Amino acid sequence: MASDSTGTPEPDSPEELLAWARTYARTVDIDVDLDAVGWDVSKHARRRAGACRYDHDDGVTIVLSWHSYRAHGWAEVADTVRHELVHAWEFQQFGESGHGPRFERQADAVDAPRHCEPFADPRYVLRCRTDGCSWRARRYRASKTVTEPARYRCGDCGARYVVEHAGSGRTWDDGAGYERVRAELGDDW
Structure with missing residues (x-):
């Protein structure tokens, strides 16, 4: 070895x-x-x-x-x-x-980290819309939390969140917004 x-x-x-x-x-x-x-x-x-x-x-x-x-x-x-x-x-x-x-x-x-470091860049980032709340979540595929964010809430304070397409910086906060951004980005999705 x-x-x-x-x-x-x-x-x-x-x-x-x-x-x-x-x-x-x-x-x-x-x-x-x-x-x-x-x-x-x-x-x-x-x-x-x-x-x-x-x-x-x-x-x-x-x-x-x-x-x-x-x-x-x-x-x-x-x-x-x-x-x-x-x-x-x-x-x-x-x-x-x-x-x-x-x-x-x-x-x-045992000096173990509570969470291990990510080593891949997310495709999407969920961010709380409330001032002062720093909740963020990384997503790598278009799950329902990405495609239908209006149905879900921030993991810390329970407020609404916005989804950001990491590659373009475009954001949405509901299913219609997801569909619109996806269509506008086309091959860059």
């Missing part, structure tokens, strides 16, 4: 990335049954650095993004492994996981 002169991993393949991640996971001080954790690498994920999947029959699988590793390197993968191990801990202990207070306490204990 490749590493640089300081011993920092430099995996050249998804298989090497998994080998380093498994080895690194054993150094994290968290009560996770690592023998019961499956590992995988996604070559398709472009919006998240990792995921922790749970199935009552199959248990926990930690999935790491090859694109995230290529964009940010090993230090980001190590953060992601610690973050996903906290999810694995919650699944193994409680049968569920999220990013709430229990997750936050355990993440602090």
Whole structure:
């Protein structure tokens, strides 16, 4: 397995990335049954650095993004492994996981980030319209929160939000606006 002169991993393949991640996971001080954790690498994920999947029959699988590793390197993968191990801990202990207070306490204990850094640019940005509210959300596809924003509200204060097409800066706040901007942008959509 490749590493640089300081011993920092430099995996050249998804298989090497998994080998380093498994080895690194054993150094994290968290009560996770690592023998019961499956590992995988996604070559398709472009919006998240990792995921922790749970199935009552199959248990926990930690999935790491090859694109995230290529964009940010090993230090980001190590953060992601610690973050996903906290999810694995919650699944193994409680049968569920999220990013709430229990997750936050355990993440602090293992120096894991609460959220992993995005490594892809969003296609759309949702922004609250209320002065003083800094809520923003990134979207990568035209989900209903993008195409029908009048049906939804800001995640912090509950006010209406506006959707921005990141490539053009054009905005809309309802379904008709979405259709109008999409038609006007044509091939630049």
